[in-house]
Amino acid sequence: xxxxxxxxxxxxxxxxxxxxxxxxxxxxxxxxxxxxxxxxxxxxxxxxxxxxxxxxxxxxxxxxxxxxxxxxxxxxxxxxxxxxxxxxxxxxxxxxxxxxxxxxxxxxxxxxxxxxxxxxxxxxxxxxxxxxxxxxxxxxxxxxxxxxxxxxxxxxxxxxxxxxxxxxxxxxxxxxxxxxxxxxxxxxxxxxxxxxxxxxxxxxxxxxxxxxxxxxxxxxxxxxxxxxxxxxxxxxxxxxxxxxxxxxxxxxxxxxxxxxxxxxxxxxxxxxxxxxxxxxxxxxxxxxxxxxxxxxxxxxxxxxxxxxx
Amino acid sequence: xxxxxxxxxxxxxxxxxxxxxxxxxxxxxxxxxxxxxxxxxxxxxxxxxxxxxxxxxxxxxxxxxxxxxxxxxxxxxxxxxxxxxxxxxxxxxxxxxxxxxxxxxxxxxxxxxxxxxxxxxxxxxxxxxxxxxxxxxxxxxxxxxxxxxxxxxxxxxxxxxxxxxxxxxxxxxxxxxxxxxxxxxxxxxxxxxxxxxxxxxxxxxxxxxxxxxxxxxxxxxxxxxxxxxxxxxxxxxxxxxxxxxxxxxxxxxxxxxxxxxxxxxxxxxxxxxxxxxxxxxxxxxxxxxxxxxx
Numbered sequence: 340x341x342x343x344x345x346x347x348x349x350x351x352x353x354x355x356x357x358x359x360x361x362x363x364x365x366x367x368x369x370x371x372x373x374x375x376x377x378x379x380x381x382x383x384x385x386x387x388x389x390x391x392x393x394x395x396x397x398x399x400x401x402x403x404x405x406x407x408x409x410x411x412x413x414x415x416x417x418x419x420x421x422x423x424x425x426x427x428x429x430x431x432x433x434x435x436x437x438x439x440x441x442x443x444x445x446x447x448x449x450x451x452x453x454x455x456x457x458x459x460x461x462x463x464x465x466x467x468x469x470x471x472x473x474x475x476x477x478x479x480x481x482x483x484x485x486x487x488x489x490x491x492x493x494x495x496x497x498x499x500x501x502x503x504x505x506x507x508x509x510x511x512x513x514x515x516x517x518x519x520x521x522x523x524x525x526x527x528x529x530x531x532x533x534x535x536x537x538x539x540x541x542x543x544x545x546x547x548x549x550x551x552x553x554x555x556x557x558x559x560x561x562x563x564x565x566x567x568x569x570x571x572x573x574x575x576x577x578x579x580x581x582x583x584x585x586x587x588x589x590x591x592x593x594x595x596x597x598x599x600x601x602x603x604x605x606x607x608x609x610x611x612x613x614x615x616x617x618x619x620x621x622x623x624x625x626x627x628x629x630x631x632x633x634x635x636x637x638x639x640x641x642x643x644x645x646x647x648x
Numbered sequence: 649x650x651x652x653x654x655x656x657x658x659x660x661x662x663x664x665x666x667x668x669x670x671x672x673x674x675x676x677x678x679x680x681x682x683x684x685x686x687x688x689x690x691x692x693x694x695x696x697x698x699x700x701x702x703x704x705x706x707x708x709x710x711x712x713x714x715x716x717x718x719x720x721x722x723x724x725x726x727x728x729x730x731x732x733x734x735x736x737x738x739x740x741x742x743x744x745x746x747x748x749x750x751x752x753x754x755x756x757x758x759x760x761x762x763x764x765x766x767x768x769x770x771x772x773x774x775x776x777x778x779x780x781x782x783x784x785x786x787x788x789x790x791x792x793x794x795x796x797x798x799x800x801x802x803x804x805x806x807x808x809x810x811x812x813x814x815x816x817x818x819x820x821x822x823x824x825x826x827x828x829x830x831x832x833x834x835x836x837x838x839x840x841x842x843x844x845x846x847x848x849x850x851x852x853x854x855x856x857x858x859x860x861x862x863x864x865x866x867x868x869x870x871x872x873x874x875x876x877x878x879x880x881x882x883x884x885x886x887x888x889x890x891x892x893x894x895x896x897x898x899x900x901x902x903x904x905x906x907x908x909x910x911x912x913x914x915x916x917x918x919x920x921x922x923x924x925x926x927x928x929x930x931x932x933x934x935x936x937x938x939x940x941x942x
Binding site: 350353357361368369375476479483487488491578582583586589604605609612613619627 | 778922925
């Protein structure tokens with residue numbers, strides 16, 4: 340357990356370093372990174388002075404060292420367009436992305452869990468097959484299409500929900516459903532899988548033989564064991580939802596980090612893009628680490644090997 | 649065991665959908681895929697209009713509008729361009745980007761996986777660490793920063809998609825190569841003095857190609873979505889070249905006045921991806937011995 344943790348932590352540090360380096364290499368691939376940092380219509384003299392100012396004239400290895408050192412001090416640089424620290428641009432947006440991602444996670448589990456339980460218990464009735472098809476379809480619909488369809492129905496046709504922005508309490512509903520739909524399918528499938536797995540085990544027969552009602556068997560025994568993989572799935576799905584937020588925030592003009600990334604690329608505000616990609620990757624790696632740790636901590640069957648039943 | 653390794657029991661259901669009298673049941677999928685493939689291949693013949701030709705008198709006309717003796721089967725967009733023609737040419741862009749990026753990533757990933765699995769030692773350590781690192785970056789962010797650096801456009805899109813997706817092929821190729829490289833015929837080839845590259849290309853590659861094709865099929869569907877997604881964000885194919893993503897993006901601005909633009913384009917995207925994915929699942933069941941075990 341401990342050696343697992345140490346190894347996993349080592350991998351995580353290596354991954355973070357790798358991400359930072361990959362971003363640095365991509366930056367160098369453009370030929371002259373100064374050109375990424377200048378506003379449109381800059382003169383050659385502007386470009387030259389900026390190159391000196393940003394230190395892009397130095398040898399690459401020196402630049403790389405400097406880049407690592409700045410990141411180590413959490414110095415995120417300054418926005419080229421707004422001329423204020425990148426951190427100040429990011430900070431007010433973080434709340435919106437976290438809000439959207441957690442609402443989407445709620446949708447994913449709120450719908451995916453009951454659906455998964457139902458199709459896990461009743462495998463061959465018509466409703467179960469219909470739900471299975473819905474799950475498959477939900478998984479194949481790109482969010483930038485499903486989002487637009489939801490806007491058409493709820494914001495244009497019936498005019499009961501706002502189509503974009505983050506004004507008012509109801510504006511979260513459509514983005515959360517759109518973003519949550521993908522994870523909902525995953526949650527439903529994994530719930531179904533673990534329920535089927537648990538239902539096939541001996542202790543279920545024993546519980547039935549003791550005269551427990553069907554509801555008690557499911558509620559007290561099956562769900563308790565089937566929920567183990569779901570806890571780790573929550574951490575993994577949260578990281579997927581944060582990545583998926585880029586597109587959903589654009590569809591709904593939701594003022595989070597994803598929309599900021601797209602806007603910053605359009606505005607050629609490269610320092611902001613760079614920090615967003617680094618931040619997103621580090622969070623993603625961190626959540627994956629948490630998922631792995633949870634998985635080994637939460638599952639008592641790993642520790643109590645051979646003592647179950 | 650990581651949570652994603654949990655045996656996926658939805659497979660038997662999918663398999664029942666695709667396998668029982670499999671080919672006969674699968675015909676709608678093949679039909680959908682073939683229709684799109686033909687439309688993409690024969691776009692200049694199949695499209696009734698020039699997809700770029702604007703007609704300001706025919707702006708935002710609903711499907712089935714007849715105007716000046718022409719029928720606009722799927723209506724027109726905000727510049728009076730024929731939506732059907734744009735979707736057909738969009739299919740061409742979409743499939744071309746997907747095909748090229750899958751080719752790039754498959755060749756890169758296979759070469760790296762083969763090398764890591766065959767030479768072992770420090771080559772293996774470095775290459776497979778690199779795979780782990782790239783896989784730990786959310787791919788959409790990697791694509792975003794690469795497009796931001798290289799600039800948008802069709803060619804860069806292929807480069808970006810190709811070079812963000814190769815680790816998946818590398819993992820599969822690596823795992824398969826490890827298994828094949830220990831077989832007697834590989835040792836025999838080495839004893840008779842064959843060069844390493846010759847053993848890799850002529851003897852190992854043919855033995856590991858089936859699972860790679862399965863990955864490629866599933867990736868093909870994903871790349872179609874990614875092309876559309878990045879173009880939707882304005883990071884992919886640039887207007888006026890028709891791409892499903894950019895059509896959807898303009899359609900987003902006309903949800904109130906022209907439902908058909910985004911609804912019909914999205915439906916095509918959905919159908920194509922669904923058919924590719926289900927064909928991919930079917931191939932996986934056929935080729936992958938692990939998913940066939942009950």
